[in-house]
Amino acid sequence: MFSGRKAPFCGEMRSMATPPSATSNAGPPTPPGPGPGATFSPLYQQIKRLLTQCLQDGEWKPGELIPSEFELAARYKVSQGTVRKAIDALAAENLLVRRQGRGTFVATHHEARAQFRFLRLVSESGAPVLPESRFLDCKRVRAPSGIARQLELRAGDAVVVVRRLLLIDERPTILDEIWLHGALFKGLTAERLAEYKGPMYGLFESEFGVRMIQATEKLRAVAADEPTAALLEVPPGAPLLSVERISLTYGNRPVEVRRGLYVTIRHYYENELG
């Protein structure tokens, strides 16, 4: 089934749970082969994994057009419908973007659409905001144990820590402290951050090949301490929304820990339950 392809592709099938021959298809029934084993994975999920591998390996870069469904079906020797289902799943996870009549594209953080997925602060009117960044600091340090654990590093491994202030309508609104996986972000400096036009995750994606796929945020209400209050231009002790984010890249690998303190007087954090 999967063997006998003409050319090698990215994500070379090394550790497929069950060879597709175990799932008999509509054609002439195939012998059970080595046996279904303990694990079973639908064909379309195996295809999905292969496509993900292509993305992860950079075979298809953010913003690019990927091969058509029929071409992929021919590659992997499955039907177009199976490829479709794999792509549907990846589109639902925001890794791919379908555009009728044009093709399927690799998602990128360089789009208005993508930015707002990771910034949930909106203005009183409900309109999403696009803050201006002011970078305060960018240092390479040894990871404190808490950060190391969250980034799945050893305590003392290198991390990059960035501090920045986000302004909305020229008023300081968010104070961010960002901890990045040191090995992946070699050469990141305050200058590069400040010079870059576009979203920070766009820079990470284009310049460091690290794509943020998903994140978890922990929200709390806290009181502003003195230095924070000064930076955010609120009274000491003022209530702030604390947002702790862990961002994951392919394979659920944590690559960023972020602590944001939000002034929620003129804006609020919006969340959909459903």
Next chain:
Amino acid sequence: MFSGRKAPFCGEMRSMATPPSATSNAGPPTPPGPGPGATFSPLYQQIKRLLTQCLQDGEWKPGELIPSEFELAARYKVSQGTVRKAIDALAAENLLVRRQGRGTFVATHHEARAQFRFLRLVSESGAPVLPESRFLDCKRVRAPSGIARQLELRAGDAVVVVRRLLLIDERPTILDEIWLHGALFKGLTAERLAEYKGPMYGLFESEFGVRMIQATEKLRAVAADEPTAALLEVPPGAPLLSVERISLTYGNRPVEVRRGLYVTIRHYYENELG
């Protein structure tokens, strides 16, 4: 196509955007009929709408088994694959729950699974919490203008306002003020609330036939005022997480406005970005 069914069903097709005859199927091509008109809707979305109508009309009640895909396909004179796609969409919206080998069920708030969709507070360890309710108040009043607007009522229309305290590990943690659409919640009293075993939305669903489908929350950090601080056993001025929720039922009709004040010392509000 859709006409000529043997028996009437719920959601009687009254205002279908385009009759299915406009979408020619695999069989012999059907004449364009009255013309495709301006709006076009795929067959499976039309089926989805019909199924939603069945749910809304109470033809299938929460927790119940709905007819099999083949039966529905026969009813609506479409293929099983088309019904499947409609059900898939409804399952993705948490209106239906598929269980392999058993059938498809109407989602209900009487499940551990459903509760946590609407309560995002988790303990420090990340474990979801199940608070104990203590009802403080339940009154029928005229809607203030702000609430009326959010519930799409006229100012002065009747609403029910409930105040309650939620305790976690016997410590007061959330103070809720809940405004409900008056006409839909006739006969709601503090006693009924207190007596009811199970989640509040379960009561609304079973006793009042109002199913919460979706909600939007606005989060802010605020300072505790005196009476709130006393109830939540925190110092006056302590930072609290303010959570304003608007809950919607079928057809995106708002039926509940809720303001919660959360103590986020021992717990946090968790959110997934993806």
Next chain:
DNA sequence: TAGTGGTCTAGACCACACG
């Protein structure tokens, strides 16, 4: 006009639950 994704159908077999 050609090529893409989007919809719809039909039929086969698999995995799972229940009696």
Next chain:
DNA sequence: GTGTGGTCTAGACCACTAC
């Protein structure tokens, strides 16, 4: 065993985009 949803295939036609 029977019936359910889950997967897979194959082929048709539709809607949209670009050339």
